Amino acid sequence: MRTESRRLLITTTLSTMVLGGIGLGTYFAVKNPAPGTTIAGHPLSKPEDATEVAAEVAHEIHSKPVKIEVNGQEQHATVQSLGIHVDEALLVTIAQQHTGLSAWVDALTSGSATVELETYRTGEMETVQRIADELTKEPVNGNVTISGAEVRTFAAEKGSIVTPDAITTALEEALNDQARTNPSAWPEELVITPEVREQEPAITQQIVDQTAQALNGLIGTPFTVTNPKTNAVVELASEDLSGLLVVHADPEAGDPTKRLRIEQVEQLPPPPSKLTTFLGKAVLPEGASARVVDRSPAPQKGSNEAQLTDVASITGSVVYEPGPQGVLPNNEATWNGVASALARGEHTAPIAVSESSVQDLRALGITQPVSTFTTFFTEGQQRNTNIKRIAELVNGTIIAPGESYELNHAVGPRTAAKGFVEGGAILEGELISSVGGGVSQFATTFFNAMWFAGVKINTFKPHTYHFDRYPWGREATIDYPGVNLELTNNTPYSILVEATTTANSVTVTFWSTPHFKVDQSIGQPYPVRGGTNVKISRTVTAPDGQTDQTDVTVHYRTQKDA
Numbered sequence: 001m002r003t004e005s006r007r008l009l010i011t012t013t014l015s016t017m018v019l020g021g022i023g024l025g026t027y028f029a030v031k032n033p034a035p036g037t038t039i040a041g042h043p044l045s046k047p048e049d050a051t052e053v054a055a056e057v058a059h060e061i062h063s064k065p066v067k068i069e070v071n072g073q074e075q076h077a078t079v080q081s082l083g084i085h086v087d088e089a090l091l092v093t094i095a096q097q098h099t100g101l102s103a104w105v106d107a108l109t110s111g112s113a114t115v116e117l118e119t120y121r122t123g124e125m126e127t128v129q130r131i132a133d134e135l136t137k138e139p140v141n142g143n144v145t146i147s148g149a150e151v152r153t154f155a156a157e158k159g160s161i162v163t164p165d166a167i168t169t170a171l172e173e174a175l176n177d178q179a180r181t182n183p184s185a186w187p188e189e190l191v192i193t194p195e196v197r198e199q200e201p202a203i204t205q206q207i208v209d210q211t212a213q214a215l216n217g218l219i220g221t222p223f224t225v226t227n228p229k230t231n232a233v234v235e236l237a238s239e240d241l242s243g244l245l246v247v248h249a250d251p252e253a254g255d256p257t258k259r260l261r262i263e264q265v266e267q268l269p270p271p272p273s274k275l276t277t278f279l280g281k282a283v284l285p286e287g288a289s290a291r292v293v294d295r296s297p298a299p300q301k302g303s304n305e306a307q308l309t310d311v312a313s314i315t316g317s318v319v320y321e322p323g324p325q326g327v328l329p330n331n332e333a334t335w336n337g338v339a340s341a342l343a344r345g346e347h348t349a350p351i352a353v354s355e356s357s358v359q360d361l362r363a364l365g366i367t368q369p370v371s372t373f374t375t376f377f378t379e380g381q382q383r384n385t386n387i388k389r390i391a392e393l394v395n396g397t398i399i400a401p402g403e404s405y406e407l408n409h410a411v412g413p414r415t416a417a418k419g420f421v422e423g424g425a426i427l428e429g430e431l432i433s434s435v436g437g438g439v440s441q442f443a444t445t446f447f448n449a450m451w452f453a454g455v456k457i458n459t460f461k462p463h464t465y466h467f468d469r470y471p472w473g474r475e476a477t478i479d480y481p482g483v484n485l486e487l488t489n490n491t492p493y494s495i496l497v498e499a500t501t502t503a504n505s506v507t508v509t510f511w512s513t514p515h516f517k518v519d520q521s522i523g524q525p526y527p528v529r530g531g532t533n534v535k536i537s538r539t540v541t542a543p544d545g546q547t548d549q550t551d552v553t554v555h556y557r558t559q560k561d562a
Contacts, residue, residue: 058086139201142208159199166194202251234278280400365493373448383423383438447476454516473554
């Protein structure tokens, strides 16, 4: 019993002595920071050193390089330039509070007493705003355009928005991750990845796809223009319609479906020739015809070119023999009606009519002769029958504005049943006799009327050999079905073809309204190997001053048996 009591006394005394010793040491130590105290990893041994240590920490951190990465892009700055400063005063205050018994106990139990990094935002925005702008990718609005008959789409792109706050927040998080570490042990460069906000463009890819589909549907579906009087129709294809529409982009529209709008173009292109031809024919329905009466005599043999082409001396009147009444279309209003209907998503429109019907050819612009030419032949030859017969078939033809007229196929095969006889002709450079031989003289006469009228010449082929009865180079031959002579009436007026003959001449005159000014010339023929060449030229000036120049070099073979 005594032994146990002694042992307890010794233990108690020793414990008291130890605790007393600890208490005495603590009394002298609590005035200093606890062992292992650091400011952001920098050791702090005395409270009075806190200001100097905090300043050292701030200097190291303020100059720390920072790399900002977003979507493969990167920008570089420093912590301080991004508007983050170390709060030195707060660090000092906290460090000085790391004294006393509780701080020492914490230090003894945890092994350290770290003052973590404290920062604040300075409000300096210039650098961080610039970097945010550099890293931001604004959304790109999609679009749809039409070029020719091709619908083109431009993809919409989502935006990646980086804000200054996102950059600053990412930097603060990176600094917090390193808050207990000495800056000297940090990575050489802090790498941060700010939060990126995705932003849809006002005109999204869905809007682009829907608009392109609608536009393809509009121009890809044939459009029908109707003549209500005759129920005749003309069908317009994609290439005819594409120039009528435009896509208007309005990203600010409140209704997303209105941000890409298919509209009619402000300035319509010229109507396609198939429509103008259709409108011209609407004026003259099947059975309508015209003829010239009280015509002045044709030029006599031996007349010079000025006399052969002189329209001022021609007198006569045009008589319209209507047959069924036609309508007088308003071409501009019809074309505008097509565009308006198409923009509304419709695919048919009627002819717009200026007047209820046509009473005479003045409505067509057939008022006076605009070109004429005469060629001569020797009386008593069989070929003359063919010249006169083709003139009879062509006389009275009306070529509507925009219409193409191909002489060879308009007349058709030259057969005995049609009144043609054997006559001299040239086939593949050889002189032969065939039914219809001689019609090429009419073709030459017709070609010269085309030439001096200024209308568009689509196709012509001169003879293989030169004949003195024709102008050098300015002549044409035809042969069914392959050798053609074709024009397009590219004036706003109809053309009446008057074809007449005498015992030794054939004359072709175009009656219409003067539209083009024509200057022409024939160069001096010059010898070449195997024959002769000659250059013909024509300059056609339209009312708006635009010109069209035609230069053709014609080659003639050396005549053998001709």
